Amino acid sequence: MPLTAEQQARFEKGKAIYAGLCAACHQPSGTGLDGLAPPLVDSDWLLGKSDIPVKIILHGVGGPITVGPKVWRLEMPPLPILDDEQIASILTYLRREWAHTASPVEPAEVAKIRAANSGRTKAWTADELKPAKKK
16 A cells, blocks of 8 residues: 555655664665674564564664574664654654565554553563564
């Protein structure tokens, strides 16, 4: 399903934020960097239920974490500097870039997840998040 004009604007904003904040580790191509950051292309963590990547951006995630065929033993730091609109923009971009067809993310959804987990002070673990396999 095509993005609405508002979602497309969010996609473009997310592309710019990703380039400046995320691409150094996850790479402009989304293929990740060995020993630093796993790939985002075709990742179940990104393309499954949208609450999982929102939680990861808000609070971080610590390994071991399996992405594709590889186990990563690292931690992604939380990015609390990002507001709901920025997180929705980054995720809308990532969930639609590189031939991905996952649903866009709305700022209201991010706000709801942020509020529901406002007391969280540590990074998520892979076991806590467990993504379902994307279809």
